[in-house]
Amino acid sequence: MNRLVDRFLQYVIHDTQSNPSSESCPSSAGQLEFAQLLLSQLKALDLRNVNLDDNGYLMATLPSNVEYDVPAIGFIAHMDTAPDASGKNVVPQIVENYQGGDIALGKGDEVLSPIQYPDLHKLHGHNIITTDGTTLLGADNKAGIAEILSAVEFLAENPDIPHGDIHIGFTPDEEIGRGADLFNVDKFGAKWAYTIDGGPVGELEYENFNASTAIVEFFGVNVHPGTAKNKMVNSMTFASRFQAEMPSQETPECTEGYEGFYHLTSADMGVAKSSLHYILRDFDEQGLADRKAYLIDKVATFNEGLKQGRVEITFTDNYRNMKEMVEPHPHIIEIAKTSMQACHIKPLLKPIRGGTDGARLSFMGLPCPNIFTGGYNFHGIHEFITVEGMQAAVNVIVEIAKQTAIRYR
Structure with missing residues (x-):
């Protein structure tokens, strides 16, 4: 010993x-x-x-x-x-x-x-x-x-x-x-x-979990704040609203056992561009696919409501x-x-x-x-x-x- x-x-x-x-x-x-x-x-x-x-x-x-x-x-x-x-x-x-x-x-x-x-x-x-x-x-x-x-x-x-x-x-x-x-x-x-x-x-x-990474990117428009009225599109506003609307009970701190989750691991924030980095976890392959589909639909709905700017999402699969x-x-x-x-x-x-x-x-x-x-x-x-x-x-x-x-x- x-x-x-x-x-x-x-x-x-x-x-x-x-x-x-x-x-x-x-x-x-x-x-x-x-x-x-x-x-x-x-x-x-x-x-x-x-x-x-x-x-x-x-x-x-x-x-x-x-x-x-x-x-x-x-x-x-x-x-x-x-x-x-x-x-x-x-x-x-x-x-x-x-x-x-x-x-x-x-x-x-x-x-x-x-x-x-x-x-x-x-x-x-x-x-x-x-x-x-x-x-x-x-x-x-x-x-x-x-x-x-x-x-x-x-x-x-x-x-x-x-x-x-x-x-x-x-x-x-x-x-x-x-x-x-x-x-x-x-x-x-x-x-x-x-x-x-x-x-x-x-x-x-x-x-173990099926695992994927999702990066959600928010594109805005940066203009000098002194002349920004009706011109600036602050991507950080989009990003914060997007995260606030995520399922609050499907996070690591609220799940256990065989329950999957969405986990915001980091964020890169700026007026013109912001990104949210998520990891997605589920023990069932269909469950992981459903989580991806949820985010894709959420991004599409978000884009429909924007007059300016846009949101994009990319996935990377990690392990099964x-x-x-x-x-x-x-x-x-x-x-x-x-x-x-x-x-x-x-x-x-x-x-x-x-x-x-x-x-x-x-x-x-x-x-x-x-x-x-x-x-x-x-x-x-x-x-x-x-x-x-x-x-x-x-x-x-x-x-x-x-x-x-x-x-x-």
């Missing part, structure tokens, strides 16, 4: 925040620098086929230790952290044997409160790693990397545990939707894989629900469930209200459900993870390797 924690604390101090404005891969230099560190650590474990390509995709293999045929399986995590909060100068702290109440973050007034985050009530007695209240922690997904490496190290040190070929993949730019762009499934070599990129202990997910690609292979889920139960963990099958590399990889021929890391509150300054949750993830990874070998013995 100490090595696991040491790995994680070493990893989070590396700034690997991905950059959606960059067209390079990886999108930030910090990811490649971090990959070089991981490359050296994988080589030190004496793994096979350790390779880091120019785009920041890192792969390695722990060879099988059994004499019969076992399908090669994989474990995948991403190296980047989200653009939503700073990943620079991360200062983690460990709260040992948490006994309840607020946790002070760093030296300021920021706290982690069980009133705001009731999950803390279930974590009394646990050792909790938090931020200092100024950055995210980076458990999403450096915890997954630390857990995979620790599990592989444990398997290498305990040859009495049977396993087939174990393939490891660390990807860049998952947080900006590009993690699977240049992933070479054939080179990876696994029959199926698991992303270690979930939240609380027990999470097992093979359903992996359920249709994983369900035909129920043994992948059964092995994960059996492994959790063997580790005295109750499997919590639930939909991902987001996406992972596994969603796209599943459609690229690599069925890839998602497993917990033990973390909470990803993408913000209140992110935290428990040491016990991380160790539980390591145990499950080891057990999946073992149960796969037993199944095919």
Whole structure:
């Protein structure tokens, strides 16, 4: 466990925040620098086929230790952290044997409160790693990397545990939707894989949103305000009215479970031109199509009511629900469930209200459900993870390797 924690604390101090404005891969230099560190650590474990390509995709293999045929399986995590909060100068702290109440973050007034985050009530007695209240922690997904490496190290040190070929993949730019762009499934070599990129202990997910992005652009006319009467057309007025008329109960803060949403993520505002950037999410393909149709009709209605100016909309599809690609292979889920139960963990099958590399990889021929890391509150300054949750993830990874070998013995 100490090595696991040491790995994680070493990893989070590396700034690997991905950059959606960059067209390079990886999108930030910090990811490649971090990959070089991981490359050296994988080589030190004496793994096979350790390779880091120019785009920041890192792969390695722990060879099988059994004499019969076992399908090669994989474990995948991403190296980047989200653009939503700073990943620079991360200062983690460990709260040992948490006994309840607020946790002070760093030296300021920021706290982690069980009133705001009731999950803390279930974590009394646990050792909790938090931020200092100024950055995210980076458990999403450096915890997954630390857990995979620790599990592989444990398997290498305990040859009495049977396993087939174990393939490891660390990807860049998952947080900006590009993690699977240049992933070479054939080179990876696994029959199926698991992303270690979930939240609380027990999470097992093979359903995710269908996802699309919508950009609504508003075109007006800019004239000097001193002579603007009957001439200026302020596009910001259109944009604000458009957003005000969106369904107020179909947003992330008002939905849960299998409910989809519209989410205004950013806006670029000006008199002559403004744009609203939305993400659309729905577990059902028809539901996503209906959301697109709603926005198309709304734009058309808006344009009909304008005497000057115009509104345009464009869509970009991001990923699809992996359920249709994983369900035909129920043994992948059964092995994960059996492994959790063997580790005295109750499997919590639930939909991902987001996406992972596994969603796209599943459609690229690599069925890839998602497993917990033990973390909470990803993408913000209140992110935290428990040491016990991380160790539980390591145990499950080891057990999946073992149960796969037993199944095919």
